[in-house]
Amino acid sequence: MLSEKSIQMIKSTVPVLEVHGVTITKRFYELLFGNHPELLNLFNHANQMQGRQQTALANTVYAAALHIDNLPAIIPVVKQIGHKHRSLGVKAEHYPIVGKYLLMAIKDVLVDAATDDILQAWAEAYGVIADAFIGIEAEMYEQTRTQAGGWEGFRAFRVERKVKESDVISSFYLVPEDGGALAEFEPGQYVSIKMQIAGEEHTHIRQYSLSDSSGKAYYRISVKREDAGQDRPAGKVSTYLHEHIHEGAIVWLSAPAGDFTLNQADERPVVLLSGGVGLTPMISMLNKLAEKYPERPVTFIHAAQNGNVHAMKDAVTTLALSHPQLSVYYCYEKPTEQDRNEKAFHKEGYIDLAWLKQAIADPNAQYYFCGPVPFMQAINRALHSMDIPESDIHFEFFGPAASLEPVAVV
Template identity: 65%
Template structure:
């Protein structure tokens, strides 16, 4: 437990963190990688270059400071981050290193304003928060290893099938190279893929949602080639997967992780909303619902630029066609002439509240969504305007968590 004096000091720094948080975390990562370049084998280099990781950490530090007197309020955030840490291989010995450089960055950025009392209070608070992460992650490591078909660290999987799903998305079907059993997973979870790319100094690790259903005897990931957006750095890993990895090749995988999962104890209608490659966890949820709750009302809504960018459409339409309680609806931002002639989409332009209300028809449902951050902000705002209860809104960021409000 933290002393009241420590709590008071930490809370007094909240306004400062709001202003200087990103500068602190940017300097933190600089210090960390200068002193421990080996940790570059864990972190996503592209997220570092784009500033996403720095912003996510700044948000997490700010939330911890603002809730330092009621840390249970940020427990869901802790669990979400802990899932990613476990899938990446973050261990207890990393926390003192992080603490040293985080405190050093605070001191550097704030200068004389970072008094000994403030640094001391943050050192004490960091110890408590780090202890919470270590405890949660220890249980996750144990569960991942001891569950039926589970394993520790990264396990080699063979690509048994590679299939192009759209102009930019390709699926990889993965089976254990040792021929053994594989761990079950919750629809919505992901695996980490570790790659040593020829010519690269560092190992790359990326998380990809599982787009198949549990119990299939294999894992499926559906990967978007990320160098197709002007102005953004090429997706080194996704390009390598698309161009170089072939059937028969081996990829090291972590056991499934993640807390963005379908509530299968709920019998109310469920709404699955996705944009772009954000449909991958939704397809897993849809398949699971078809197998376990075929009478439950399910509305599947997906937004894509056009038909050529729309992955897994035939698969979803087949599942929906076999289940009278299911429906699927497509929103195309810039449909092609071929799309128009075929009449394959239901709305042109952007997903909005009016379309959601017309398509879903009820607020008494569970809403799950995933996609690019601007898309997610639009969906989140629409659901709030509609009056959807906060506990019925579930979403997942691909990469570091951002802010939707």
């Protein structure tokens, strides 16, 4: 338990963290990797370069300070991050290292404002928060290791099939190299894939959603090739998978993880909304619903630029034809002439509130969505405009968590 003095000290830093949080976390990662370069094997370097990891950590530190007198309030966030940590291989022994450099970063950035009392309070608070992470993650490691077909760390898988799903997305069907059983997983969960790329000093780990339902003889991931853009480098792992990993290759996977999962106990309708490669966890949920819950109405809405980059369309359309409880809609931002001639989509442009209301027969439903952040922000706004309760809204970020709230203009 934290002392009342420490709680008040931590709370006094909330306004400072709101202003300087990202500067502190940038300095933290500089110190961490400068002194422990081996930890670069656990982190997504692209997220570091783009500042996404620093922002996510700053938001977590800020939330911890804000709720320091009611730490159970941040347990859902701890569990969400814990899933990622378990899938990456973060262990209890890493936490003292992180704590050391986080305190050093606070001192470096805040200078004289980081008094001895404030640093002592943060050291005390970090110990309590780290213990919560360690305890939750220990349970996750144990559950993963002991479940039927489970394993610890990374396990060798062979690429049994590689299927081109669109101009930019390919699916990889992965089977255990040891011939052993496969752990079950919840629709919406992901696996981490660890790659040793020729010429790269460090290994690279990425999370990819499982894009089929559980209970098969394989795991399937469907990966978008992330080419270089104006504000981002090409994705090292995604391009390597597309260009160099073929049928028969061996890759290394951690056991399934993640808390963005389908509520299978709720009997109400389900609405699945996806943009781009965000359809991968939705396909897993869709397949599970079609296989196990034929009485549960499902509305599947997918937004893509056009038919050339729309993955798994034939599979979803075929599924809907044989399952009358499924309603399927496609929205194309920039349809091709072929798309128009084939009447391959239901709406041109973006998903908007008016159209969404028409597409959803019964708004009393569970809503799941995933895709690029602007897409998710638009869907989130629309659902709130429809007065959908927060408890019925579920979403997943690919990569570090961000905010779906609009940025204030000062």
